[in-house]
Amino acid sequence: MDERAAVAEHVSKYYGSIRALDDVSLELKRGEIVGLLGPNGSGKTTLIKLFMGFMKPDVGHVSVLGVDPYEDPSIRARVGYVPEELALYESLTPKEFFDLLARIRRMDPVAYIERLDMLASSFGLKERMNDLIGSLSRGNRQKVAIIAALIHEPDLLLLDEPMTGLDPAVARIFKEILYDMRDKGHSILFSTHILELAEAICDRIVILHRGHVVVEGAVEEVLEMAKDKSLEEVFLEVTGKAHEVYEVIRALKGGA
Numbered sequence: 001m002d003e004r005a006a007v008a009e010h011v012s013k014y015y016g017s018i019r020a021l022d023d024v025s026l027e028l029k030r031g032e033i034v035g036l037l038g039p040n041g042s043g044k045t046t047l048i049k050l051f052m053g054f055m056k057p058d059v060g061h062v063s064v065l066g067v068d069p070y071e072d073p074s075i076r077a078r079v080g081y082v083p084e085e086l087a088l089y090e091s092l093t094p095k096e097f098f099d100l101l102a103r104i105r106r107m108d109p110v111a112y113i114e115r116l117d118m119l120a121s122s123f124g125l126k127e128r129m130n131d132l133i134g135s136l137s138r139g140n141r142q143k144v145a146i147i148a149a150l151i152h153e154p155d156l157l158l159l160d161e162p163m164t165g166l167d168p169a170v171a172r173i174f175k176e177i178l179y180d181m182r183d184k185g186h187s188i189l190f191s192t193h194i195l196e197l198a199e200a201i202c203d204r205i206v207i208l209h210r211g212h213v214v215v216e217g218a219v220e221e222v223l224e225m226a227k228d229k230s231l232e233e234v235f236l237e238v239t240g241k242a243h244e245v246y247e248v249i250r251a252l253k254g255g256a
């Protein structure tokens with residue numbers, strides 16, 4: 001069995017003349033949490049969409065759980081995906097939505113009920129299970145998207161800024177659920193702008209900048225190489241933002 005849950009090999013992706021990814025190579029092993037970092041527009045969502053098989057790379061190759069996800073979209077049954085922009089069925093209740101997913105994914109009914117009960121309780125969504133999704137708050141809609149991605153215990157989780165809108169208590173519980181899944185051998189790739197989160201929960205981080213991988217390694221390795229710098233300082237420097245940010249801070253402090 002391939003020990004790699006997701007692989008990108010020399011991937012480039014263009015939107016017209018915009019080069020969103022340029023020769024990106026990346027591997028996600030089984031039982032590993034990898035954080036995908038990078039400034040706005042650096043290509044994180046594009047890479048996740050390629051792993052979902054929504055698009056094909058213009059150059060290079062991606063594989064997910066051993067297959068090309070564009071050629072073989074049925075692999076998505078073993079993947080859990082939280083998109084950046086939620087697209088939920090507004091006129092269903094969470095319970096109806098999860099029941100539908102369980103049927104589509106042919107989940108064992110007993111296992112489904114148990115898992116849904118555990119996830120809805122953990123995320124504090126039980127009391128909202130019969131409200132319309134369209135009536136839920138931003139954070140509660142995010143919980144629906146996360147539970148939908150986790151319910152079938154996928155081998156691979158692709159999470160695009162999954163913490164958006166979650167309150168600190170829920171975010172903490174979500175982290176524990178991710179650790180638990182990682183320890184059971186599931187693989188997790190998530191994009192985030194929260195550097196503390198990446199530092200706290202990732203086995204490895206990848207920093208993208210203008211479609212290139214500029215940093216890749218275990219968090220400790222990256223920090224060790226950067227001597228006494230914080231991950232934030234490393235991020236700002238490798239993405240060329242340090243000067244810009246410090247100028248603005250100086251101006252703010254100077255009352256300019």
Ligand SMILES: Nc1ncnc2c1ncn2[C@@H]1O[C@H](COP(=O)(O)OP(=O)(O)OP(=O)(O)O)[C@@H](O)[C@H]1O
Pocket residue numbers: 015018019020038039040041042043044045046047084
């Ligand atoms: N559908 C699209 N059509 C045209 N250009 C696109 C499209 N989607 C993304 N892009 C461009 O591709 C580049 C990478 O975008 P992408 O959404 O992958 O970045 P990101 O790292 O996820 O950013 P963010 O942190 O803001 O979510 C950007 O220049 C963006 O404007």
Ligand SMILES: [Mg+2]
Pocket residue numbers: 044045046084160
């Ligand atoms: Mg994005």
